[in-house]
Amino acid sequence: MIENFDMSMVNWARAQFALTAMYHWIFVPLTLGITWIIAFYETLYVKTGNEHWKHITKFWAKLFGINFAIGVATGIIMEFEFGTNWSNYSWMVGDIFGAPLAIEGIIAFFLEATFFAVMFFGWNRVSKRFHLFSTWMVALGSNLSAMWILVANGWMQFPTGMAFNPDTARFEMQNIMEVILSPVAVSKFTHTTSSSMLLASLFIISISSWFLLRGRHIEMAKRSIIVAAVFGLITSAVVGFTGDEAAYEDAQHQPMKLAAFEGLYKGEKNAGIVAIGMLNSDKKPGDDQKPFNFQIRIPALLSLLANRSPGSFVPGIDDLVYGNEEYNIMGAGEKIERGKIALSALDTYKKAKKEGNGDMAAAALASFNENQEYMGYGFLEKPEDIVPPVATTFYSFHIMVALGTLFPLVCLAFLYFTMKDQLLNKRWLLAAGVPMFFLAMIASQAGWVVAEVGRQPWAIQGLLPVSVARSNLTAGTVQTTFFMFAILFTILLFAEVRIMTKQISIGPEGE
């Protein structure tokens, strides 16, 4: 289908997408979460008429505004990068993937963009209630936007509701509700938005702690913390629950990702979860080396997580690469062979159709249909190609989980001491609170690394590897734009951080 794989170009395109996505994700989770909290603060203002809540609302909204613009700027690149760097992807799955992006534009972006102007410039131009309504609409719009993009992402992780059309040689949508309501999409959306709300709570706790340590804006900081800590505690519970669901979905649809983030090479029953571990960097799939230099495992928990049954079998990397007859797992080698048959049959089918040879076309189509489930594997060269970078996936997952366990404890401590009115005396807690936002950012980024690095080499799980999804560009071209984006985004990030820290140090107006 595509000859002459240029892996160098593919790797630069991957790097560029990772760069854009990670920069984008510096700004977006804060937007997703803080808009709800700001809307809540403003609701308190409208309900009570207390000007304190208005100052609080405006202060956090100002920081949100600084953050919002650069989130928008990095977002537009992501949308168009599908076309510029992954044009074959855009063609082959555009029939399915384009729809949620367009719906996102119609349903969500306009809500966000239209009411954003009211939120920031409408204080004296519209009624209090309409302003409050606008703030809620910005929160709703940004989260609806996340929903549609995560529907699209969920579909890449678990392609459903579509079929391959051999005549057009692309995938075509058959059931949009299956795409929207796919369990992976639902899990992605709930886990991403709840973790973003937790991150926003920790943002408020971080800055408020800093104010309290300096003895500034005490009333505002304490009021901010109460709402943020309650919000953070509730969303932590949701993050835990949806995280469990996300891992279950991985086990069902992307078992290799699960095996990679647990460093599980040999599948087993009663599989345990690695609580702490250090991978053996020399370990390769299929060899006899130990996967870990050191590990502490909690027995049977991985089996429970993966299959909702503690005694169940969880396949490891070796089982998925080389197959396991006992558990009826086909190895990647056989899948590659069958995939190559499918690709060759597709070629024959297209030629026969062009030549008007009906018999040959029918035979080729039959052969294609028999093997098309494995078509994506036909682009791979060897069974080990299906293994993602294990160390990156493993450590990212464990950092995310460890931090995710810490955050509810932090929220609980802040809530407890605020309610007891002892927060100002607990300087150790305030000092611990300040870096929480950065830790939340690390956890959030690590989550996406697990999701995206863990599914390599696939652009569309099992159907389309990144090497085929690419555009026909030279490595040098993509390398050039990689550095253009890297330099520009870094400059803008520096500018944002400087502006943000200055605005924080100025503090709320009217306090």
Place this chain on the structure above:
Amino acid sequence: MIGSLDTTTLQHLWWLLCSVVGALFIFLTFVQGGQTLLWQVAKSDLEKSLVINSLGRKWELTFTTLVLFGGALFAAFPKFYATSFGGAYWVWVLILFTFIVQAVSYEYRKKENNLLGEKVYELFLFINGSVGILLIGAAVGTFFTGSNFVLSGYNFVTWTHPLRGLEAAFSLFNLSLGLFLVFNARTIGSMYLINNIDFSATPELETRLRNACWTSFLCSLPFLGYVLVSLLLMKGYTVDGNGVVSMVSRKYLANLLANPWLLGLLAAGLVLVISGVLSTAKTSKTGGIWMGGLGTVLVGLTVLLLPAYNNTPFYPSKADLQSSLTIANASSSHYTLTAMTYVAIAIPFVLAYVAYVWWAMDRTKLTADEVQSEAY
């Protein structure tokens, strides 16, 4: 009813919807036009603040419309998305660059510790309004003049020109379309600002804006004239019933004659733009933007519909005629187009709340006091 529409109807409908979004985007480039006027019309800090704050309340709308334009093309005509973005790489990357720097400039420009300084952010706004719009115009021009690509049997695109899309800007027709859009954006940009700002504290700004409206319009005329005359005279691409693409003389004139309503749209659009200009530049009225804006939408709609309807490949290939894209061979499946059409029912509601918020926010003009107390 939507479920019973056939594929051809859906393809025409979706090209129309994409064109409406594209035409609305061209109208909303009054923001970009205003950005290029900044240094010319605003001489003091207060005047600059008025211009920036007036435009800054609308920039997201323009940006969002551009994103929707891209998203709608992706969903409805994925082969175009793949071919153009993956092929004409450099022109799109540069356009995107100008929009990244725009997005942050309003927010960062006046903030303390903004790293680059006020002037650099103003320069970013200028680049977005000039280079960005010029390149968009050049890219749209290739709908008529063609591009340099070949598609394989599996629709994998190979671009045959080393400049990867930037070569579009070296065609006189494309360049003229681009420059027309730049000057038109300035024309309607000044109309918008005249409508949006309370000039009681800055009467000279009003005078300069009314003058800028007139001079920008005069500057746009030669480019518009060249584009229109070329469109009537130029050879164009056509596709027959078997999908074979060939060149024919005066194709776009033929399209206009075959669809007289397009001719009507174009004429009405031009009359409205001229009326808006005269109203703004030669009287003291402030409502010129509504005529100029609607006129721009109608002209934009004509420009986008003309190269696609009436058996015309909307993204023709100069390098290989048979690789050219038509709304029939570039579109999504019948199922996707149908599903998307159900979603499109939301568009009037979106337009309604956008219009309501616009009205609610702009009932009173932007004053000097306001930009000094609550501003970017």
